[in-house]
Amino acid sequence: MISAESVVEAMQSILATLIPRFEWALAAAFGSELTPGAPLVAIASNPKFGDYQSNVALPLAKSLAQPPRVVAEQILEHLQVDDLCLPPSIAGPGFINLTLQPTFLASQIQQIQASPRLGIDPVADPQRIVIDFSSPNIAKEMHVGHLRSTIIGDCIARILEFQGHDVLRLNHVGDWGTQFGMLITYLSEAYPTALTTSEALELGDLVAFYKQAKQRFDTDEAFQMRSRQAVVQLQQGDPKATQAWQLLCGQSRREFAKIYDDLEIKLTERGESFYNLLLADVVSDLDKAGLLATDQGAKCVFLEGFINKQGNPQPLIVQKSDGGYNYATTDLAALRHRITQEAAQRIIYVTDAGQANHFAQVFQVAERAGWIPEAVQVVHVPFGLVQGEDGKKLKTRSGETIRLRDLLQEAVAHAQADVKTRVAKENRTESSDFIANISQVIGLGAVKYADLSQNRTSNYVFSYDKMLALQGNTAPYLIYAYVRVQGISRKGNINFADLGEALTLSLEEPSELVLAKHLLQLQEVLNEIATDLLPNRLCQYLFELSQKFNQFYGQCPVLQAADPTRTSRLVLADVTARTLKLGLSLLGINVLERM
RNA sequence: GCGCUCGUAGCUCAGCGGAUAGAGCAGUUGCCUUCUAAGCAAUUGGUCGCAGGUUCGAUCCCUGCCGAGCGCGCCA
Structure with a gap:
């Protein structure tokens, strides 16, 4: 039987705690061989239903030939959650709703506060992961087209690294061909x-x-x-x-380095040329595997499920009729190298969606050649186009490709104009260094956030005005929430690190409880992103966190409150700020102490 | 022609098979002697492209259609 101790010992996500409770209750109620047919527990679809909900009773109703509410009642008879939840309730056709206890929330927040990693332990089974991203072409400038791969790839790398995986960030630059x-x-x-x-x-x-x-x-x-x-x-x-x-x-390379430095992105350059000596083996090994064909002088593998315009099977060319190799050969060589030499267990390619076919073809050939072991996951992480406001691929007014350098500079310049306006309006005197730093952090943060906060699969309309708008779901809004907490500590002379260990928190106000519950969800969000590789979910989480903090900030005075409320609120504010800082850092965005 | 992706509020977008589909921006209306108003509260706004199907239940899965974008033999 699952005991409550397992919760308190190792900090784990609430969902991870609740799932075995439901497994146990289901087994106790109906035997262990039934299949639930739905996730056992999920975050409540609407806060008015509580914090978590289970819908299993509905699909089970049919196989058990009992009304869903009766099924739900039987589950509740065996469900043991009183150490963390208020008594569960059955609602509607048979939903089981769970609400966390304030005292449980307080103890969890306290544990997070005491933990440098905010209660998130590294994964138990770290993987060797190769992430192939950014990948500009030598002899060309980096342009908008490289923006998304660079930012999304870096974000995914940061998240997986934080989880404790062994990540190799590879810049597969176009230095060959x-x-x-x-x-x-x-x-x-x-x-x-x-x-x-x-x-x-x-x-x-x-x-x-x-x-x-x-x-x-x-x-x-x-x-x-x-x-x-x-x-x-x-x-x-x-x-x-x-x-x-x-x-x-x-x-x-010197030019690229400036941009990577500004963006604080680290990459190991391993361009196409690196695989040069491995290319001939790719072709001969494909031949040995019986996959190679020669067509119009080119060596190729005919693909399954890809038809050309004439209705014939489409080839993947691995050696051109002039004897040269092409990017398919290089990608196959790189794939093999990453599996055999780098011992990668997961290989992630962050490139635009237009290359989906190419990767599907390369993966197919590698698969058929037997080069991808069962345990290795190879995945293309596609993203949509960056479009101008006309819905076409983004260009300058004169029809030129926009240089990434110019784009970033312009973002910083816009941010600086906004900061200066605000400083003047508030009659503040600030040093030029202060203003320059704020502009840099906000300008670059805004570009990154605007990109990451969209679901990467859809096309993304690039607009300086919208991206640099300093209101709404933007980097400055999140950074501002962080700054507000630092404002509290300055005003009250509070050192958050010295709040003490043996605190008793008391959470009572609705906005305190809402904020605390949200703070506990970071680990679940990160786990989801590590699987789905969708950074916009982290943005969504952080935005909601900022909103919830701002509501708390508006409704709950911190410094003027009497203890234990004052200390409880200080802890909430501190954990919020550290969660924002960590979350933003995983997006590759810095925070400011003052803005 | 074939393939992939997308179609959700005026605009930009979230939405993980579940309850009355959510944000932001824009609009309207309040709130600064109180930890920075880059904020908060309230409010207007929907045939989830269309038609079928699967399911106890579909914005989500399947099929067809319409519309948009991208790609489809020696560029990467």
């Missing part, structure tokens, strides 16, 4: 010093050359031939080509 043949061929004609002298080119120049090279490639057949030849040379390790390539990569 046709584009380099193109660029090297073009530069050797137009600007040969760039291929032999480091820092001969700014990244901006490189981008301009890239465009010219691309145009030649698309219109000049002879140039195209020479470019393809150059790729093959590079892939065969020709020293001159290799040197030129390294210079180009170095140039781009």
Whole structure:
């Protein structure tokens, strides 16, 4: 039988505590072999029904041939939850509603407050997880298209790292392939010093050359031939080509680093070139597996379930007719490397939804070749387009791609304008460092939050005005809630770390109870996100937390209250602030002490 | 033509097979001698694209249709 001790000993989510209670009650009431047909417990769909609810009685009614309310009554007869809940009730057709006891809430909040990790222990079974994200192309500037992958990938990595997993963040940069043949061929004609002298080119120049090279490639057949030849040379390790390539990569890398530094994102660069020596084996091993075919001079695997425009099975090309390899080959090589060399148990690809087919095809081929062991999960995490307000792919007014650098700078500039207006309106004097710091944190936080707070699968309309609006479901609103708590500690000279250990909390006001209950749900939310990889759920949680805190703040004076209420409220405020800080940090967003 | 994703309030979006579908913004109305009003409270606003089906129960799952976006042989 499950005892109450298990709850108190190891802090675990309320759901994780309640589920075995229901399992036990069901087994006791009806025997252990029945299948519930619904989740045993869930967070209540509406606060007026309580805090948690169980709907199992409804699906069970049929198989047990009893009215659902009768089934619910039998479950309640065996359900032991009096250590954490008020007496459960049956409502409507047979819902079981549970409400947490204030004293239980208080003890849980107290445990969270005493814990540096807010009561969330690392997972018992840490996994080796590879996350492939950001992945800009060398010789091109990072642009809006890289924003979502970079931000979403970083957020997923932070959450899994916090849970205690061993995460390898890989930047699969485009540092190989046709584009380099193109660029090297073009530069050797137009600007040969760039291929032999480091820092001969700014990244901006490189981008301009890239465009010219691309145009030649698309219109000049002879140039195209020479470019393809150059790729093959590079892939065969020709020293001159290799040197030129390294210079180009170095140039781009320095530019990327500035953006990653600003965004505080850490990545291990392991570009396509890394897998060069493994490509030939991919093709020969596919051959050995009996999957390889040759079609129009290209080596390929014909896919199951993919039909081309002519109605024929579609191939995945792994070696082009000119002998070169392409991104499918590289992705297959990378996949194998991550499984065999990195011992990855879970491999996550954060790229735009447009690549869904590509990954489905690569995964299929790897699967059929027997390269993906049963225990390894390989998953594409797609996200929608960044659109302009016209609903089309985002461009500048003149039709150019927006540089990520410009986008971030503009966000910070907007934030700074807002801060200055506010400081002036309140007749405050603040140092320029103070203003610069606030602008940076808010501007970058707003960009990240606007992106992460959308369900990633849908397209996302990019609007400076909406993203930088400092009201509503935005980063500044959340940061402001945090700042309000710090305001309390400054005003009252409170050191939250010194509130003492043997506190007795008393939670009575509705807004205190609502806030406390929400604080206890972080672990459940994180567990969900670790499975579904949907960061917007964390945003939703933090936004609701901020709303609930602001309601509490408006209704419950903290510093003026008498003890034990005063201390209880201080603890609630402290736990709220630390939850916000932790949650925001998992989104890659900083907090401010004052704003 | 085929595939993937999406369609929820005026706008931008949440919504995990459950009870009367929720936020934010915009609109209307209150609240600053009180821990920062970047806040709070109240209020208006819905044929969940359409039609079937599965289910005790469907915004959610299945089928068909309509509409939008993206992709579909040697770019990544």
